[in-house]
């Protein structure tokens with residue numbers, strides 16, 4: 001079974017205000033699960049955004065996601081693991097898998113332990129108020145270190 005490995009990015013600018021420390025955990029996902037996530041994005045893109053101007057950010061994003069989809073297809077076919085930069089449309093695209101605990105393993109750099117999904121907890125976070133409120137979920141180890149976090153809404 002081919003895996004996609006990446007390091008949880010700790011320097012996403014949009015999330016610099018997180019009220020908990022985020023660790024650079026090593027995360028392993030099934031390449032076929034990420035293939036499905038990229039394929040769903042491309043399907044939606046083709047249906048709704050196929051004629052957008054080439055200078056839109058979304059156009060460049062779709063170009064890159066198409067490349068990542070091809071990479072996952074290749075990894076599944078030849079059964080070879082892939083390592084990617086977490087900031088490269090990997091971190092945000094994996095949030096569904098992470099919060100549904102559909103990852104293979106995550107290694108806490110503080111505890112020096114590789115954890116299975118059963119050993120992790122998924123917590124809901126939110127802070128702020130009014131028009132400056134935001135929230136999401138995060139994956140924590142047994143000691144409470146945040147190994148993955150992603151915003152899911154803001155007001």
Ligand SMILES: [Zn+2]
Nearest residue numbers: 108111141145
């Ligand atoms: Zn830990």
